[in-house]
Amino acid sequence: MTILDRILREKEKEIALLKEQSFNNSMNESKPAVKAVQSFRNAEHMNVIAEIKRSSPSKGKIAMMVDPVKQAKLYEASGADAISVLTDETFFNGSMDDLQAVQKAVDLPILCKDFFLDEVQIDRAKAAGASIILLIAAAMSAAKLKDLYQYASDQGLEVLCEVHNEREMETAIDIGAAIIGINNRDLKTFKVDLSTTRHLAAMVSDPDTVLISESGMQTCEDASQASKNGAHGILVGETLMRSSDVTALISSLKVPLKEGGFPNAR
Numbered sequence: 051m052t053i054l055d056r057i058l059r060e061k062e063k064e065i066a067l068l069k070e071q072s073f074n075n076s077m078n079e080s081k082p083a084v085k086a087v088q089s090f091r092n093a094e095h096m097n098v099i100a101e102i103k104r105s106s107p108s109k110g111k112i113a114m115m116v117d118p119v120k121q122a123k124l125y126e127a128s129g130a131d132a133i134s135v136l137t138d139e140t141f142f143n144g145s146m147d148d149l150q151a152v153q154k155a156v157d158l159p160i161l162c163k164d165f166f167l168d169e170v171q172i173d174r175a176k177a178a179g180a181s182i183i184l185l186i187a188a189a190m191s192a193a194k195l196k197d198l199y200q201y202a203s204d205q206g207l208e209v210l211c212e213v214h215n216e217r218e219m220e221t222a223i224d225i226g227a228a229i230i231g232i233n234n235r236d237l238k239t240f241k242v243d244l245s246t247t248r249h250l251a252a253m254v255s256d257p258d259t260v261l262i263s264e265s266g267m268q269t270c271e272d273a274s275q276a277s278k279n280g281a282h283g284i285l286v287g288e289t290l291m292r293s294s295d296v297t298a299l300i301s302s303l304k305v306p307l308k309e310g311g312f313p314n315a316r
């Protein structure tokens with residue numbers, strides 16, 4: 051059984067519990083929905099989605115003692131364009147409370163980075179203040195991906211549709227995903243290969259698609275490579291969490307965006 055299988059099995063239990071509880075959607079005081087990530091394509095510099103990540107299955111403990119609000123404020127002050135909050139408790143030591151606290155503290159769009167398999171999780175993320183959710187193509191059938199994508203869009207949320215291989219990219223394109231995240235980390239083997247972005251970005255021909263290169267980003271050279279490959283944004287977790295100078299790091303990652311977008315969009 052792969053780590054992704056194990057995570058998804060836990061999620062099924064979490065979903066069953068969520069359905070037993072009833073949380074009050076009307077308590078949501080989230081800011082008005084704006085298509086923030088979709089506007090990434092108009093930027094001149096690389097958009098940085100800075101992640102709050104205490105630990106991970108691949109790296110173990112990263113920053114267990116982090117204060118998510120302090121870290122989020124630092125990200126915002128340093129020029130991050132959005133904040134990703136890992137909300138899974140079992141495998142990443144995150145929580146929905148983290149997301150809610152971060153959302154109240156900053157004005158940036160907030161990505162709820164979790165393993166979504168059901169509408170009830172989308173409702174909960176929205177209620178906590180997320181403006182973007184993640185849908186992982188490897189986690190579900192194409193039909194389910196399409197349904198959850200539609201559901202989240204109907205709720206006014208943006209969707210980062212994550213792919214890791216050609217088949218998943220074809221599915222994301224087929225369902226009309228407006229924002230596609232290319233994960234350089236194979237969620238089954240944990241191997242990180244930044245050339246995944248180059249390889250899969252070449253399949254995209256719709257100039258309106260926003261591409262995000264996810265995982266393994268460490269240096270401005272990595273960000274430049276992602277830009278050259280057509281990414282409009284990068285999602286950075288561990289490197290930022292371990293950095294002693296977040297401001298300098300984010301500034302260095304905001305490299306110029308390649309004119310004309312990704313290779314096939316010309």
Ligand SMILES: O=C(O)c1ccccc1NCC(=O)[C@H](O)[C@H](O)COP(=O)(O)O
Binds near residue numbers: 109237287289
């Ligand atoms: O990071 C992991 O070990 C991991 C394992 C299994 C599923 C998902 C995982 N990570 C979630 C992410 O997508 C990353 O946190 C995100 O892309 C940032 O990656 P990094 O900059 O390498 O921390």
